[in-house]
Amino acid sequence: MTVFNLPDLGEGLREAEIVEWHAAAGDSVESGDPLVSVETDKSIVEIPSPQTSRIQKVFAEVGDIVSTGQPLVQFGEGERHPAEDSGTVVGKIEVGEQKLNEAATAERRHRGAAVKATPSVRALARKLEVDLGIVTPTGPDGTVSAEDVRRVAERFKELGPIELLRGVRRVMAAKMMQSGTEVIPAAIFDDADVDSWPSRTETTVSLLKAMVAGCRAEPALNTWFDGHSMGRRVLERIDIAVAMDTEEGLFTPVIRDVGNRDEPSLSAGMEKIKADVANRTIPAREMSGYSITLSNFGMIGGRYAVPVVLPPTVAILAAGRIESRPVVASGGIVSHRILPLSLTFDHRAVTGGEAARFLAAVISELESAR
Numbered sequence: 001m002t003v004f005n006l007p008d009l010g011e012g013l014r015e016a017e018i019v020e021w022h023a024a025a026g027d028s029v030e031s032g033d034p035l036v037s038v039e040t041d042k043s044i045v046e047i048p049s050p051q052t053s054r055i056q057k058v059f060a061e062v063g064d065i066v067s068t069g070q071p072l073v074q075f076g077e078g079e080r081h082p083a084e085d086s087g088t089v090v091g092k093i094e095v096g097e098q099k100l101n102e103a104a105t106a107e108r109r110h111r112g113a114a115v116k117a118t119p120s121v122r123a124l125a126r127k128l129e130v131d132l133g134i135v136t137p138t139g140p141d142g143t144v145s146a147e148d149v150r151r152v153a154e155r156f157k158e159l160g161p162i163e164l165l166r167g168v169r170r171v172m173a174a175k176m177m178q179s180g181t182e183v184i185p186a187a188i189f190d191d192a193d194v195d196s197w198p199s200r201t202e203t204t205v206s207l208l209k210a211m212v213a214g215c216r217a218e219p220a221l222n223t224w225f226d227g228h229s230m231g232r233r234v235l236e237r238i239d240i241a242v243a244m245d246t247e248e249g250l251f252t253p254v255i256r257d258v259g260n261r262d263e264p265s266l267s268a269g270m271e272k273i274k275a276d277v278a279n280r281t282i283p284a285r286e287m288s289g290y291s292i293t294l295s296n297f298g299m300i301g302g303r304y305a306v307p308v309v310l311p312p313t314v315a316i317l318a319a320g321r322i323e324s325r326p327v328v329a330s331g332g333i334v335s336h337r338i339l340p341l342s343l344t345f346d347h348r349a350v351t352g353g354e355a356a357r358f359l360a361a362v363i364s365e366l367e368s369a370r
Helices: 119-128 147-160 167-182 203-215 263-279 354-367
Strands: 004-005 015-022 034-041 046-050 053-060 065-067 070-076 105-108 114-117 185-193 223-226 231-236 241-242 242-248 249-251 292-295 317-320 321-331 332-346
Touching: 046 203, 053 167, 053 242, 114 119, 119 147, 167 249, 185 354, 203 263, 203 292, 203 317, 203 354, 242 263, 317 354
Parallel strands: 241 292, 292 317
Antiparallel strands: 004 070, 015 034, 015 065, 034 046, 053 070, 105 114, 185 332, 223 231, 242 249, 317 332, 321 332
């Protein structure tokens, strides 16, 4: 009997969602045959059978989230003996008559006030699957009471079952939590006058080229920062992740070595990653290892934003909607096309001056484009 666990799929991925089983309990499979398809960090990976054998048991169903190292299937004959206690208690439990006076304890939540509750209330919250952090306390001194927990549980019951995040949205949520825990964000905003742009100018390609100018003016923004060692790696090659919005969630495919590519190459690269994202054929490795990020959200709407920096990178540039605005030129007021820009940077690794010089170089490149 052999238990096959979810293998390490690389790129630091810790879990995957079961998308499709290609074999079931009782089936015989050959080594290398497709066994199961899983969705990882925005890509679908097909896992082959590691051996020629008969499947005795499948441990996960379609839609389940499985962590690396957890069992997927059991091969061969024989009964599986769990290594850990199943939780069953054998024997009689003696009930004491002594009363226990519980004291409310406080547990501090990340960037929030401490939650005060007794151990029994915390146990009740776990049983009813209520996050104490969202409960409004009505007990003395701001203590969450059992009635508070039951009130929220009843409200959840009225709303129906929770919709668990899966796939791309689950990955996005985890990365946003990582950013909120690690990054110290700061932001600056400015505008680029792009009235001189030809009518067929590709905005995203122009932004990619401008970011190269920014990174060359201030290499500190083309950097990976390690908060644990308090060190940074200034990168020579400029690999830019381009944030793409889809119905499934946010994708960040990477355009590699942008500084050494011309406009036709960048344009072709953009078309390729758009197609790969639309067809869900882009591998996870092509959405990692980037050095800085671009978000051209203005194609959808909006003027300014505070985009989120994902470690270990230290900066993200966002472009808003291009619109005509009145400007002073040649002693008069005229209408020019203006591109609003927002730059978020990790203030642990980047100074305000470095960020400002980066953005100034980006604007200079955009306004000089013809």
